[in-house]
Amino acid sequence: MIFTLALRNLFHDRVRLMVTLIGILFSIVLVAVQLGLYLGASRMITANIDHANADLWIMPFGAKSFEDGGMLMSARERHQALATPGVAQVTPIIVRFNEWRKPAGGSTRVVIVGADAEAGAVQPLSLETGTWEDIKAPDAIAVDRTYLQELGIEGLGSSAQIGPGRVKVRALTNGVRSFTQSPYVYMPLSRARYLTGAAGTDLATFQVVKVFPGVDVEQVRSELAGRLEGAEVLTTDEFRDRSLTQWLFRTGAGVALIGGALLGILVGTVIVAQTLYSSTKDHINEFATLRALGSSSGYIHQVILTQAGLSAVIGYILGMMLALLVVLASQSSPLPIIMTPQLAAGLFSVTLFMCAISAISAIVKVTKIDPATVFSR
């Protein structure tokens, strides 16, 4: 009967129910978009780090992120690392911002990612057309299909200029987006050195370290940190965190996204609380009757919480349907929104929590019921 009473109370006033559901729906879509963007941005920021076959990263002190590695390091660090017990492989990679000059005029900033495919440090990122072998051809590069317009080119075979050299698109990735909105341009290490003004040197932005199987990564890290005076050594997780901190929190972008999500929760909570409170107020005589009939206050609280729970479930279903449409629509944009089963489950918990919190004002109201009012109607 608790469920029946809650359901009937809820549907008794359709206009109020609609306001409640719109409140929850608005809140869910807002939270889903904000957190989905946060998730999407996080994945973008860490995509290259996640795809690298690395246990440890050697980088100059002060390196802020994958894209902002600071000064180039000499090969000394690489040699010292190779001499460290437990280290199986040390692969140099170049990551630098540079200017891309469009064929039709104008320019845009790109991020050069130079690594030798056979070295296995940076894994191919969803190559859609062409192979890493194709990129070994003179002047060959790979760019992402999403940024063709931004780069002012049409696709495979298009040419442009980066710094001092001409480049030709020989392979295309799909879905490799850049949080900085400066497209990644993948190429072999030697060409990256050439285009960044380090031709003929053994300089690198990072040295990517792979340890032998079964070796304690933390121990190798300590050993390396002791040997390398001018560089620091981070695990992959630490480097991910540092990159996320740099782009999401130091720039304020992540704070804005999380703030937006919190605002969504707040707005949803206020709307649901308001409608639940007014519904309780409208049904206060019925609750007083229940109390006079001998119901415990817990029974009445259950009715209100069930009402809140039902609102949450219906609002969540409608909200998620709309949120998924927004997610789908964002997939071809430079900043796609990501929806994962974990995020969907988290959103459901947030919705339930939001509605439960909203029920507090109604419960406080109902707790103060004087059952004697049943005689004064």
Next chain:
Amino acid sequence: MTKETVLAAKQIVKELGSGASKVMALRGVDLELVRGELTLLMGPSGSGKTTFLSILGCIMAPTSGELCVAGTSTEGLDPEELAGLRRDHIGFIFQSYNLFPTLSALENVRISLDVRGQKGYKAARRSEDVLREVGLGHRLKNYPSNLSGGEQQRVAVARAIVSSPSIVLADEPTAALDGENGNAVMELLARIAHEQGRSVLAVTHDPRTLPFADRVVRIEDGLIVGEERRPEGLDAPEITDLNKRRKAHA
């Protein structure tokens, strides 16, 4: 033969309001209710009868005095314990029926069992049986808005008795009903008292209810001023003022 006392109120005093607006609603009222009797509590407006009913129903606490429901003193009980006493021993009938507009007649009765933890098929069956008893077997699925005033009050009666309480308290049960429906409800209450052995107390100022009473208690200005019983063989109690009787005795 002595009938079992199910409710006993001794020297009940109730003060309402505070300071200059303080009012003595009850000034030391005694009352005992026994099984198998329909008692009417009659008095003019403002005499304290509804306040007294609220106290007898464990809804309002007296300022002083003692109330025992089915042998349990209500003194010092918290609101949840008082609700427990109501659940176990008391059924209520209200002047405005107080039915849940969003529930059908059957559900309105079932909810009274539900708050008592009685759920499922047995509760539904029991509710249906009681509604048939009060003559509403054909109105089970109807919502209050589709029932007449008399039918709504009969649903309220069914809700009050479905859990088999020993005490049924009714607040002006006929006030909102026409003569025919009022009589039907009073007949029902008398039957509940006599055939089911419950104690029924109805607060009323409707003289049409007198023929159904076994006992009439009169209250004025917060005091019991008269009490009459139906003499054997009479259809209605002889109403005499206790004060007059006291004077005659003196």
